[in-house]
Amino acid sequence: MLQYSIFHAQNGQPPERSIGALATILADYLSPEQVNLVQRAYYYAEQAHEGQRRRSGEPYVTHPLAVATILAEMHMDHQSLMAAMLHDVIEDTAISKKTLGNQFGSTVAELVDGVSKLTRIEFQSRAEQQAENFQKMALAMAKDIRVILVKLADRLHNMRTLGVLQPEKRRRIARETLEIYAPIAQRLGMHNIRLEFEDLGFTAMHPMRAERIKRAVKQVRGDRREIVENIRESIENYLAEEGISARVMGREKHLYSIYQKMRSKKKSFNEIMDLYAFRIVVDSVDNCYRVLGCVHSLFKPVPGQFKDYIAIPKANGYQSLHTGLFGLNGVPIEVQIRTEEMEEMANNGIAAHWLYKTDSETTSGSSHARARQWVQGLLEMQQRAGNSLEFIENVKIDLFPDEIYVFTPKGEILELPAGATAVDFAYSVHSDVGNSCVACRINRRLAPLSEVLQSGQTVEVITAQGAQPNPNWLNFVVTAKARSTIRHFLKHQRRAEAVELGQRMLEKALAGLGSHLKDIPEAQRDELVEQTDSEKFENILEEIGLGNRVAYLTARQLLSGAKAAEPEQEAPLVQHSMVINGTEGFLVNFAKCCYPIPGDPIIGLLSSEKGVVVHTDTCHNSIELRSKPEKVVPLSWADDTENDFTVEIKVELSKQRGIIAVLATRVNGADASIEKISVEDDTSKITTVHLLIGVKSRVHLANIMRRIRHIPATLRVTRVRH
Template identity: 65%
Template sequence: MPALDSLVARLSTYLSDDQVNLVRRAYFYAEQAHDGQRRRSGEAYVTHPLAVAGILADMHMDHQSLMAAMLHDVIEDTGIPKDALIAQFGETVAELVDGVSKLTQMKFETKAEAQAENFQKMAMAMARDIRVILVKLADRLHNMRTLEVLTGEKRRRIAKETLEIYAPIANRLGMHNMRVEFEDLGFKAMHPMRAERIYAAVRRARGNRKEIVNKIEQSLIHCLQREGLGGEVMGREKHLYSIYKKMRSKRRSFSEIMDVYAFRIVVDKVDTCYRVLGAVHNLYKPLPGRFKDYIAIPKANGYQSLHTTLFGMHGVPIEIQIRTREMEEMANNGIAAHWLYKSDEETLKGTHARARQWVKGVLEMQQRAGNSLEFIESVKIDLFPDEVYVFTPKGSIMELPKGSTAVDFAYAVHTDVGNTCIACRINRRLAPLSQALESGATVEIITAPAARPNPAWLNFVVTGKARTHIRHALKQQRRSESVSLGERLLNKALTGFGSSLDKIPEERLRQVLGEYRMTVWEDLLEDIGLGNRMAYVIARRLLASDGELAPSLEGPLDIRGTEGLVLSYAKCCSPIPGDPIVGYLSAGKGMVVHLDTCRNISEFRHNPDKCIPLSWSKDVTGEFSVELRIELEHQRGLIALLAGSVSAADANIEKIGMSERDSRTCVVQLVVSVHDRTHLARAIKKLRTISGITRITRLRA
């Protein structure tokens, strides 16, 4: 009760009495619902929702968010249905609670899948009401603060999830204070020894640096007073996780990172920010290329500030951030500052709009993603902390994650622009689509109506939106092409039986679809095109009468090479024209051609659905690989002799390897490409002319 009284006292400073009473009522309802439940620490369970509400109260969140915080585990942990919450507290609060609750009814194969599905559900709830994520972040923050009672493995798993998803989301929504606490708590849970050592080193450094920090602070204060500028100067310390990340990414020692002194100057209005910037540039020499104006062009999460780096006394680098009080509040609380100020200022509206824009993008990704794991991967990619700012040809500014390419830019403009993109101009010059964009560049996309996304783009795009849309378009493209190819292959197989698809009755098509447990004819054609089913087998099924066997081809199927069939040659036995062969139907690969005697298909040899007799056509073309094992005596220029003999037989060497058998003899593994058995015999005959060769064997399975 003292904790509740303390919370009520805080809420009374900014909420009405009726709103405070609604929050109290939600607390008593949660207390009753969680009656008898305990946390791992042994405390009554209701202390957790009360603490979550306390975190939101510090952000001055509205009464509905606080009620949802009190009730956020009721649906999940007590069996009270959503309808009961609607009846008691209204639909808005119930929807917030439901959005935060996990998917407890569904069972998942892996923890990763469960995590992905939960996040997917939360993303959809966020799209309806952004407060869902704020309640969820507060819930996760209290769980992180009380992590020490869990087992080591569970602690590390929760910390990893926090560092990968929740800290970047807090950053994306501009909530700096929460992000820093997430990162430091997560770091301590993941790497307790490293965190302890860095913390001890920071404490030691703080004592050594105290004098120089005070001197720089005093000189900055005197500078502002001299220029008649009001402002508060404060020293800034890097938090543990950011020190650790910098040490790892930049491969620097602790002392190198702590050499930089950081200060923040908070002033009354935007105009003063720029005047203070001029004053500090007069005081200390600025470092070229290190000035950033995030006031004119705010970061994607709404963060605004002027950043500059100066050469201080004794050449010590000083990082300075200059911002207004509102910007300071926005930087620390991000989107939560809306409820803190309840103001109509442009900066606040801008941040809310940016957050909504991001959530809208997340929802679009969710709709396009193939599954929840693909979706969460795209979201993780999209939670980049650094941005580049580029211009459209008409002068509009676009924000993209660092490392973005022209393809990312194209998808940011519009999905259709991305899908039909063929080239780009960066600063009016043609450039590769894979080139990373730099801030200030003007990007122009060249499109063609018939163009389609290239699978190679997935190797260099960095935004989640681009990745999701490319994958979606490729899946659609692959399906349409597979259906078309499947139809051609099936018609070809039917032609071999003197029939065609047009001649097959509709009723028979439906029967065969039923046999394969499919409802759409295109799905069966897609399977044929992808090589998951063989056109020849489907053709026999279609032509089979009730109770009769399907007709069979007279003699084996002729193979000319890759004439439309999804056809490949087995690497285990390397068949070449002239060898007796058989076709094995392999899912995803289509028809794989093996030697008739290959041991790898002996168990399927007599299964007509899996193996089909094949023969080489008289006009077969192409080159086929064969592996030879050559035993011979050591001699100078051995490789050159072998290469010369193979070349004299008009064949090519694809691969060569050599191993010693003893001091006098060695074994050479040679992969050569030939047209057929006759050509191979000619190549072997040439090789036999080399003196010292004792044996040549063709390797098969």
């Protein structure tokens, strides 16, 4: 756990002494000029927040001071500390971003603005407000990664002081911390911050459970002390004999981790606490592997529990060797082996980038680069997301703690969340690869795109020109990038289809009024755009295609003259029916109450957001809705429809062994696909079978029904119309 002593020591002391104590710590790693700038930011914040108090009754400036102190313990740079001092100034006072920029420079002003919340905008719900806030922060993170570090420190201090809030608000903030901020700290490799977030959040969400586990851990710690000490001494002595200098420490599980394992693995407290965990810290990577050999000589390793995160670091830059051992009397032991720098990186993650920052940007730069890559991915998701709630949902999906590592055919390593599929792999390579993938090979064998990948597999994606994402992929992809890119593509495709359908419908409506879209002057289109508060004419076409606007009324508005008012011009509407060929896409849907097929007289009914729903002319639903003529779209079939259309038939058969197989063979023999088959027993002698089959036309259907009638056991064949 991090121990941030200054803030805890400041209670009851004047703020001047606290800023003085902070300045003393800063003097260890910042220049005197930089320390002065941080102090100046503190006094500016103190003046800006004059008269404001926290719920606890303390002056408000104690909060930004505590946030800056947390960052100082991580040796963050002076601009981050200044932003921490000023992070609530834009939000809670009358001071603007421009004023801050003039006082402290544009970099600090941008950092403060990135952390500030959107408090002056009305949102439909708190969830939407929080999502918008995070979306804004993600954009600021893309410009400067320090925004998230200031925000994490801000949230950490708020979590430490949750006690003064009402229980409901306390639980809401704790839940948000556990769902969003703890996983972000994990993603950035900030282990200590994550642990404190989780334990504070757990205590706030479930105070009684936390207290019980805390008491149980305290009791077990006393019982285990002798065993822990014996194992630690054994390891230390063996390493000393081998001439390796190392620090050996016993590790304790934190409360939230114990609780999560008890819940997810359905294990008792005693089963989880049976494990003894140690960390060995050495001075070089070579010695990490030497120590691994030593502990494997000392205790027997558990097969399948060795993981080398030094050769293949985790996505957040974490590096360490992990191994499981059988100790004395079969006691299970877990060991982590790492260097001092890896230890710092594991605890403080990306924040260690500033601690180790050098001109050459050596090892820590990789962690910083990984973090930037992740933030860049957030930015891409934000651009594709339809709204802030969808964005925050994608971010939550992306914050998976468990990873798998798979290989490209060229031997490059790709890190994916557990449960990822070949489609996730394809999108992680490139969005275009994902959009055009049609099949995959896993370890050189053809496999379904939905197959879950395992660590160590080699994955090859097969693409095809002109291929498009399948909406069904959304049922099995797990990465946020794949999900957001597929959704973005489908939305874009849906919009393009809506515009095209809307244009066709408007053309038909205008033809019924004796006009054509190309004859409408640009000025009249612009006038309609203005009247309807649309951004452009395309948006009106899209609304018509989606079924949210009536084509005929829009046509009359466009013409808005004597021609549109002549009643005799309305009659020809029926003659100008829209032609349907079955490949229109998302916005021409075929009703499941009557299953229209080519050759049936059909009619279209407008449905909000679904576009045109095609019914047969005699369908009871279409008859009922004809009382609303503005919702009716005259339709006719194209002459060259070659698609399969679903139709339902009912077959009554005499009961015979294997008769269902005979029926299926007859249907398949007529070049028809069976989509669904269900059987019901009417009597002891008759079986009724309902078939959903794909046919090309009424003639095709008649041929299939004739073939079925030729089966001796067939009693009756009818087409079902609900």
